[in-house]
Amino acid sequence: MYKAFCIANQKGGVGKTTTTVNLAAGLAQLKQRVLVVDLDPQGNATMGSGVDKRAMPLSVYDVLLETASIAETRQRSALGGYDVVGANRELAGAEIELVGLPRRHERLRDAMLAVQADYDVVLIDCPPSLSLLTLNGLCSAHGVLVPMQCEYFALEGLSDLVNTIKQVHANLNRDLQVIGLLRVMFDPRITLQQQVSEQLKAHFGDKLFNSVIPRNVRLAEAPSYGQAGVVFDPSSKGALAYVEFAHELLARITLTPAAPAAPTAPTAPTAQARARKK
Numbered sequence: 306m307y308k309a310f311c312i313a314n315q316k317g318g319v320g321k322t323t324t325t326v327n328l329a330a331g332l333a334q335l336k337q338r339v340l341v342v343d344l345d346p347q348g349n350a351t352m353g354s355g356v357d358k359r360a361m362p363l364s365v366y367d368v369l370l371e372t373a374s375i376a377e378t379r380q381r382s383a384l385g386g387y388d389v390v391g392a393n394r395e396l397a398g399a400e401i402e403l404v405g406l407p408r409r410h411e412r413l414r415d416a417m418l419a420v421q422a423d424y425d426v427v428l429i430d431c432p433p434s435l436s437l438l439t440l441n442g443l444c445s446a447h448g449v450l451v452p453m454q455c456e457y458f459a460l461e462g463l464s465d466l467v468n469t470i471k472q473v474h475a476n477l478n479r480d481l482q483v484i485g486l487l488r489v490m491f492d493p494r495i496t497l498q499q500q501v502s503e504q505l506k507a508h509f510g511d512k513l514f515n516s517v518i519p520r521n522v523r524l525a526e527a528p529s530y531g532q533a534g535v536v537f538d539p540s541s542k543g544a545l546a547y548v549e550f551a552h553e554l555l556a557r558i559t560l561t562p563a564a565p566a567a568p569t570a571p572t573a574p575t576a577q578a579r580a581r582k583k
Contacts, residue, residue: 307340308558309417309427310484311446314453315469316462317433320489322349323524323534324452325430326385327544329354330533331551333386337425340379342413343392344438350430351391354382355531358393366395368416369403369441375420384536388424396438403437410437410477414445435469443473448484448558452518455488455501484557487550489518514557516550519543 312325322345329339343350343365348358358364361380367373368390379388403409417427429442443449449470453459467483474481486509492498505513518524521543524534535544 307417307421307424307427308448309429309446311429311431311439311442311449312452313431313439313442313449313466314451314462315433315435315466316453316459319433319454319459319462320452320518321433322353322430323528324450324487324489324518324547325350325428326353326528326533327524327535327547328450328551328554329382329387329428330385330535331548332426332555334535334548335551335555337555338423339387340375340390340420340424340427341382341387342390342417342427342429342442344396344413344442345392345430345432346394346396346438347432348392348394348396349528351389351393352531353528353533354385354387354389354391356380356382356389356391358391361391361393364395365390365392365413366399369396369399369412370406371412371416375416376423379420384531385533400437410440410444413441417445440473440477443470443481444478446478447480448482450484450554451486452489453486454490455498455505457497457501460501460504483512484554485512485514487514487516487518490520491517492520514550514553516546516553518546518550521546 312321314321325341329341332339341350351358363373363378368375368378375390378390382389431439431442453463470483488502519542521541523538523541524543527534527537530537535547538544
């Protein structure tokens with residue numbers, strides 16, 4: 306039985322896709338059978354896995370409309386060592402088409418059940434919005450991995466995401482829980498990032514992963530070559546951090562029992578609080 310995780314954050318540009326493809330490649334190196342499901346119409350996780358989104362005969366769009374199965378749709382990331390159910394611009398139209406269809410938020414979950422014996426881990430890359438696509442991901446997952454930058458506005462976005470996860474947990478998917486928060490694009494030289502990191506530690510405790518992904522140019526370069534950073538430059542600081550994260554995630558999902566509701570997010574610090582810190 307696989308474990309499925311949404312990589313989600315309602316704030317854009319926080320490293321969701323980078324985390325998805327690098328975690329997938331890292332887990333594949335640890336002999337895990339991994340499937341990546343790209344739910345973002347931009348198709349960045351697809352291209353970053355070395356799959357040409359413009360040449361795919363079938364995509365996750367066909368899976369959601371139930372005109373193709375995951376087994377028919379998936380392609381192999383040859384260098385990454387994992388399978389991909391890719392996305393392209395067609396997926397943007399699925400939002401409108403799904404609205405009037407029955408079981409509109411359960412279609413990905415139903416499709417994944419047919420291949421549950423083929424994988425150990427499924428990673429679902431969600432778009433930066435609460436939409437029917439994101440809802441399909443959340444209803445299909447056992448947990449949510451939240452990549453976030455240690456910046457002021459990230460705390461506000463985190464609060465919105467935690468509330469969304471609570472609602473999905475209460476109404477649609479009782480298995481859903483926050484597995485953990487991953488600090489990404491971290492620069493220890495920036496005082497604000499250190500302060501936000503400490504606030505996250507104090508509030509979330511064990512829900513904050515020990516692994517920290519540094520800001521790293523090799524991770525940013527890798528997608529232009531259709532590779533994860535873990536494959537593109539295995540010795541880079543970013544790649545090593547993602548492999549460490551893969552180890553930590555495996556340990557956590559092995560040891561963590563099913564938990565009920567998601568934790569409450571901290572509020573962003575007020576101007577007065579920031580002034581006191583200065």
